[in-house]
Amino acid sequence: MAPSVEDSNNNTAAAAIGGGVENGTPPPEKSRVTVVGSGNWGSVAAKLIASNTLKLNSFHDEVRMWVFEETLPTGEKLSEVINRTNENVKYLPGIKLGKNVIADPNLENAVKDANMLVFVTPHQFMEGICKRIVGKIRKDAEAISLIKGMEVKKEGPCMISSLISEQLGINCCVLMGANIANEIAVEKFSEATVGYRKSKDIAEKWVQLFNISYFNVSAVQDVEGVELCGTLKNVVAIAAGLVDGLEMGNNTKAAIMRIGLREMKAFSKLLFPSVKDSTFFESCGVADLITTCLGGRNRKCAEAFARNGGKRSFDELEAEMLQGQKLQGVSTAKEVYEVLRHRGWLELFPLFSTVHEICIGRLPPTAIVEYSEHTPKFSLVGGSNQFF
Ligand SMILES: NC(=O)c1ccc[n+]([C@@H]2O[C@H](COP(=O)([O-])OP(=O)(O)OC[C@H]3O[C@@H](n4cnc5c(N)ncnc54)[C@H](O)[C@@H]3O)[C@@H](O)[C@H]2O)c1
Numbered sequence: 001m002a003p004s005v006e007d008s009n010n011n012t013a014a015a016a017i018g019g020g021v022e023n024g025t026p027p028p029e030k031s032r033v034t035v036v037g038s039g040n041w042g043s044v045a046a047k048l049i050a051s052n053t054l055k056l057n058s059f060h061d062e063v064r065m066w067v068f069e070e071t072l073p074t075g076e077k078l079s080e081v082i083n084r085t086n087e088n089v090k091y092l093p094g095i096k097l098g099k100n101v102i103a104d105p106n107l108e109n110a111v112k113d114a115n116m117l118v119f120v121t122p123h124q125f126m127e128g129i130c131k132r133i134v135g136k137i138r139k140d141a142e143a144i145s146l147i148k149g150m151e152v153k154k155e156g157p158c159m160i161s162s163l164i165s166e167q168l169g170i171n172c173c174v175l176m177g178a179n180i181a182n183e184i185a186v187e188k189f190s191e192a193t194v195g196y197r198k199s200k201d202i203a204e205k206w207v208q209l210f211n212i213s214y215f216n217v218s219a220v221q222d223v224e225g226v227e228l229c230g231t232l233k234n235v236v237a238i239a240a241g242l243v244d245g246l247e248m249g250n251n252t253k254a255a256i257m258r259i260g261l262r263e264m265k266a267f268s269k270l271l272f273p274s275v276k277d278s279t280f281f282e283s284c285g286v287a288d289l290i291t292t293c294l295g296g297r298n299r300k301c302a303e304a305f306a307r308n309g310g311k312r313s314f315d316e317l318e319a320e321m322l323q324g325q326k327l328q329g330v331s332t333a334k335e336v337y338e339v340l341r342h343r344g345w346l347e348l349f350p351l352f353s354t355v356h357e358i359c360i361g362r363l364p365p366t367a368i369v370e371y372s373e374h375t376p377k378f379s380l381v382g383g384s385n386q387f388f
């Protein structure tokens with residue numbers, strides 16, 4: 001059974017400041033936050049949030065964090081070690097999360113009282129997680145997804161925020177940005193973008209929960225644009241890593257990033273015409289693309305893949321190099337490819353389609369910079385097409 005935390009600013013204190021029992025109006029209910037996920041970014045998100053809930057009267061101090069339980073080499077359970085040491089020794093070693101972060105291996109228990117749910121797991125696990133908690137969360141819960149990825153169903157592509165909204169029947173915002181977790185963990189400055197659909201008030205509450213001196217958050221009314229930026233940049237990061245592994249140099253890498261950004265924008269607008277151009281200039285857009293192509297895990301594994309001439313699979317490299325952390329770019333490239341194939345758009349997106357074909361071994365890593373019948377000239381992309 002996971003422990004719990006008493007509020008330092010309890011409701012009596014809140015009542016003393018704004019109304020309360022003395023003048024007959026009950027104090028507004030404090031929000032309860034649960035973070036669903038405890039990987040590298042999930043743990044940093046819990047740390048950020050926990051530092052803010054201690055300061056903000058409108059939130060309960062305690063931040064519950066669902067842990068996908070595993071047994072460590074020492075024989076101990078990860079959740080027990082987190083609660084004892086206040087550190088996620090596997091996914092974020094060396095960083096104290098805050099004593100008000102409580103690791104809970106029981107998913108249903110972790111979510112049941114929360115009215116603010118933060119989803120931050122690798123995207124491939126979200127469908128199963130939603131199925132487990134349908135009907136077990138508060139009806140008034142609000143959600144935010146920090147997950148970069150999407151699902152492809154028979155009906156077409158499904159963004160993770162839509163999956164959460166549709167399966168759980170709740171509103172879901174998104175938070176994406178140039179956010180390499182290990183850098184934010186040591187409190188180096190970065191920015192992030194919240195994407196919201198309708199309610200600016202809800203978006204502002206999320207901004208309040210995440211914003212801190214070294215993490216500058218702003219909100220834009222463009223859920224799909226923000227989420228697609230975060231999702232698609234992982235495919236471009238694979239391309240950038242391949243170019244690094246081939247030792248092509250900075251100009252080639254910049255070219256790949258430029259072409260990738262054009263394909264990100266075109267793909268997003270073809271799927272959701274409401275996506276705004278301005279979103280690509282937020283932290284979730286060009287800034288995330290740059291940081292991921294310079295320092296992300298997708299880039300790192302793709303570099304190793306190219307150095308090995310494509311002879312070692314991404315699964316093998318992921319297991320060896322990331323030790324439990326997960327790549328999102330390889331599966332996203334496959335999902336994007338499925339959409340392109342179904343809609344007859346493959347030729348319009350040579351970078352995205354080439355990345356997938358390299359990942360599955362149909363093309364060699366060098367194809368990322370070769371013009372062939374399989375990879376139409378990148379320079380052909382654009383011209384009169386309104387989406388590029
Ligand atoms: N790490 C970053 O720098 C970063 C930054 C921004 C966004 N993101 C995004 O956040 C999301 C989560 O990434 P992360 O870095 O927190 O995770 P991670 O890759 O570090 O860790 C993998 C997580 O998956 C869990 N897991 C393994 N098997 C599982 C299963 N069957 N069911 C449920 N969970 C399982 C593990 O316990 C672990 O918590 C991803 O979409 C990622 O793109 C990551």
Ligand SMILES: O=P(O)(O)OC[C@H](O)CO
Binds near residue numbers: 178
């Ligand atoms: O390490 P990556 O490649 O999963 O990227 C991490 C973040 O998404 C960067 O914002």
